[in-house]
Amino acid sequence: MLTIKNLHAEVEGKKILKGINLEINKGEMHAIMGPNGSGKSSLASVLAGRDNYTVTEGEVWFNGKNLLDMAPEDRAREGVFLAFQYPVEIPGVSNLNFLKTALNEIRAYKGLPALEAREFLKLTKEKQQLVDFHSNLMNRSLNEGFSGGEKKRNEIFQLAMLDPQLAILDETDSGLDIDALRIVSSGVNKLRDAEKSFVVITHYQRLLEYIIPDFVHVLYNGRIIKTGTKELALELEERGYDWLKEELHLKESV
């Protein structure tokens, strides 16, 4: 589904990604971990098409299409969803109106007619229950005055509504208390199916207790330096990242 080959990217002349290789198949759950500043969030931004990042080398293929050639909105319409680490507030634009616009733009791209108001509301209700999203947040302005936890839950609710093929969760667990973490995780688990893939970016193993990954990758200094299964996350929790860095330096000095 997603193939990243030798991806290099920089921001304001500073090299951030230095040769990422990653293959993600349908239905897989990938976790990306790594110390601060290793490039985890940058990878998410580059995939989503944020324009202050410049790709200097490499390729990204999504369902056989060149993702890097597409405008951000087209990537979204093709089925790439980014749950933001810091969702923005947009005053005056209601959550519902925003979602309806987004959903219908994506449908139009796929040649589908706009959803009728009744169908839209039905879908809203269904997804709202699925991910346990408060209905009183629906008519409020998009993220305006939402608590940190509410914003993150809104991201998961949008994910449920827009039903993408690939969901990238950028530190969705940061700033969540344990109850919110449980609700968000259970929402994500309910959305998992054989067609949908996930990339979960996180600092902590804690999230991976709730969302069990198929693969765990360690990103360090703009590269994936180790790939394993969920046991790797546990090992990182116990031992930190230093042993991996040492291993890497040993390898590089040989």
Next chain:
Amino acid sequence: MINSNEIIDDIANKEYEFGFSTDIEMDIAPPGLNEDIIRFISAKKNEPEWLLEWRLKGFAAFKKMEFPKWQHFEMPALDLQALSYYAAPRKKKQLASLDEVDPELLATFEKLGIPLNEQKALTGVAVDAVFDSVSVATTFKGKLKEMGVIFCSFGEAVQEHPDLVKKYLGSVVPHTDNIFAALNAAVFSDGSFVYIPKGVRCPMELSTYFRINAQNTGQFERTLIIADDNSYVSYLEGCTAPMRDENQLHAAVVELIAMEQAEIKYSTVQNWYPGDKDGKGGIYNFVTKRGICKGAASKISWTQVETGSAITWKYPSVILQGDHSEGEFYSVAVVRNKQIADTGTKIHHIGKNTKSRIISKGISAGRGDNSYRGLVAVGPRADNARNFTQCDSLLIGNQCGSHTFPYIESRNKSAMIEHEATTSKIGEDQIFYLNQRGIDSEKAVALIVNGYVKEVLNQLPMEFAVEAQKLLSITLEGSVG
């Protein structure tokens, strides 16, 4: 990869999309401003002697006045002698119904998305179409007549209801008020007249579409609306103009009078030619709009959506004379390219327990310059006067300007006056967020802007709100509808 700054630039510098003009034979007076031309206009309109005298008094006042200097823009050079002060579409014959209206004129309205026929049939909006200076079509008259509502062209009102016109003309905006009001008094061409009798709730929105069409013809409309005791009326004014190179002056006067417990809602959507992206051409919209809440517990509400004109310069105001009377001003003013807006309101609290509310939303894009200027004055007798003002500015791009000039004069200790102001910028982060949900940058800007102005658009009648939203889309987003 698309750069959202480029898109913002593109949107901010978009050329006017309604640029076209209609070729209808005009009956135009020679250029120049003097007593003869005023007598010519008056004679052409078969006016009574008192009205001619009033025009001449206006002209005398005009000659003694100079252009103001306090505005926040450079006054353009205006050669008032180069303008023609009378233009009328040549009538082929007396018109009894819309079917007889010049088909090309109707086509113009179609292009603007204002099909008269359809409106008549579908929306229940009575439309008094002012095409240049003379009204050519008036609808729904019969139904209004049954209820005693008078809704006609100003010229017709002078002939049919001279006593009402004589009583109220200039009673809110006197012929000496300001230089443009004086000019209007001298040469006003036509406009609309509304009288709502006691206890009548006008059953439909009254609407006039103005359209400046003749080259070099200053437009001097005059509107007079009187709502008698316990009556209600909602009046809509919407405009759009063809692309021109010459600057066109529009100096209209609107007077509203609300008697005891009467309510007048006056809504404007203005989309005149703003000039090209270098500011060439474009309309000067120098309008004097004022209402008086004469009776106790009366209410006047102004709502305006201003997207056009090279310069928009006006302060729709309310004099709160009656005790417990209420005044409101809701405004959206958009400037882009090199457009200028210096607009706001004046509220005079005179009666006791009077209330006012001002919500102003400025949007600046391109190299546009937007000023809010507002006066809240509380007189010594106005016990317990209450005002709330909210004044917001939204910036798009980094070459535009936004200014706020609030004036507060309180001469009563019991007055409560609140002023809130915010300035925000459409951020790249907001646009990217919406992009990431499948919404392109143009739609994203439109969505953000519509959210920002919602509080004002909610004040407009339904059909008008939709139209206003379309106008904002055209102005800032680039796609019609």
